[in-house]
Amino acid sequence: MTTSPQYGFETLAIHAGNEPDPTTGAVVPPIYATSTYKQDGVGGLRNGYEYSRSANPTRTALEECLAAIEAGTRGFAFASGLAAEDTLMRSICKPGDHVVFPDDAYGGTFRLFSKVLSQWGIDMTPAAVTHPDAIRKAIRPGVTKVVWLETPTNPLLNVADIAIVAQIAHDAGALLVVDNTFASPYLQQPLELGADVVVHSTTKYMGGHSDVVGGALIVRDPELADKIAYHQNAIGAVAGPFDAWLVLRGIKTLGVRMDRHSDNAEKVVEYLQRHQSVTSVLYPGIDGHPGHETAAKQMKRYGGIVSFRVSGGEKQAIDICNKAEVWTLGESLGGVESLIEHPGKMTHASVAGTPLEVPGDLVRLSVGIETVDDLLHDLDRAMS
Structure with missing residues (x-):
């Protein structure tokens, strides 16, 4: 089905990326448990598939659904939320860049930035992202590449104004990244409010049954999407087909x-x-x-x-x-x-x-x- 905005959230959650199987008519996408694909001649990919790190039909179904329910143009599914975050940062930052970071963020995200990405030369400044002036003060002109939000935050449930922070970030030439895990796309649509990237731990509300670990990125800008797609394949921390299928199933009842x-x-x-x-x-x-x-x-x-x-x-x-x-x-x-x-x-x-x-x-x-x-x-x- 088309992912036209004329459809409501629940309709998109059930149908986007979930086309009936063309061979059998099965209404649930199959789990394509394969690592490789028969090519139609040397260099002749069949429907774009060659190797499952690069693309897998079950993961494609999930990524199309993610884009639809977050009002984005492309979605990307990863092996975990932190894998999604790490891939994103290596897609949009380089050593020497700076990030404005929530002063009450999830501990795992803080560990990634402070212990891992810091060794790669990424610097960060914690700021009270609920206060626009604190964000402006933390920004380093010409150096800050990302303003990172969780809203609501984990675990203090602070709330940032996404539209206002998006304007502050863009005025400084930075991207706004919003971790939307706590709200889910059913309750909040950061891309519609000006964010550039939405991050999810699909382990949480998307999967919804405590039986899968996964992560996601959703974007609107085609150029940014191409960068993430390249790094998703190059780094390789992708969602496996069974994990993708479980998240896709969970989204239907989100x-x-x-x-x-x-x-x-x-x-x-x-x-x-x-x-x-x-x-x-x-x-x-x-x-x-x-x-x-x-x-x-x-x-x-x-x-x-x-x-x-x-x-x-x-x-x-x-x-x-x-x-x-x-x-x-x-x-x-x-x-x-x-x-x-x-x-x-x-x-x-x-x-x-x-x-x-x-x-x-x-x-x-x-x-x-x-x-x-x-x-x-x-x-x-x-x-x-």
Whole structure:
């Protein structure tokens, strides 16, 4: 089917890249478990396929779907979110370039920039990306090539105004990259707001079932797409066909899952706001949240991630995580099951002792799609 804007999100999520198999009529794309392809003579590729690092029909189906649901022109599927980020940076930067980076970013992304890309000569400056003046101050004229956003951020749920930051980046001759993992393309469309590149860990809401690891990049500019395509093939950290098939399957139900994640999260937030041990609840859907107005402007709803801080400090936060039963103690997020974790000791341990260190009294929830009363009862028991 065409990916015309006349189609709604859920229609694109189900049909884009999912043409019925021309041989059998199967409505689900096959898993092409092949490494190579018979060529029609020397140098004669059959429909563009020669070797599965360069292209695979299952991955092509996913990449077409990714482009459609993020309102881009080309999508690229990778073996992980960090593989996507690494490939992107090597596509658009060179040694000596500079990046403005969120001051509360995901620990794995911070590790990639601070420990790996730094050895390649990429410098970065953490900045409060919720404050435009802080971004302007962090930019180095002629040197800054990328402004990197997460919005909402992980794990503090801060919200940046994508349109404003896009203008700041472009005025400085830099690209705006937005990690849209927390929101998903169902809730937020960064390319429509001026971003140049959208990044996803498709492990999370895109896959949605905690059974696959993957990453994605989506762009609009054809020249930028060609650069990424070259490096995707040259570096080779591509999504395998089975992983691509799992993500493609997950995307079909993304819209209905995100609505249920958001429904449940809102009820969890209401419970936490009333609990005597909770000192603050971090969720963009709360009227008093500093990014609420921006989130209301650029997001359809506020998503399934909730963080909160407790009066008993780190010990109580860890105790809550350990006592939960319906909430599974585990890293990652965005699956159908609810997860609970202590960022300071788990997902964000790599930023301990840096300007990005997260509070020890912080608990992060990935609210799943279970019966919400069961989630509330279990949380109440763990916090008693």
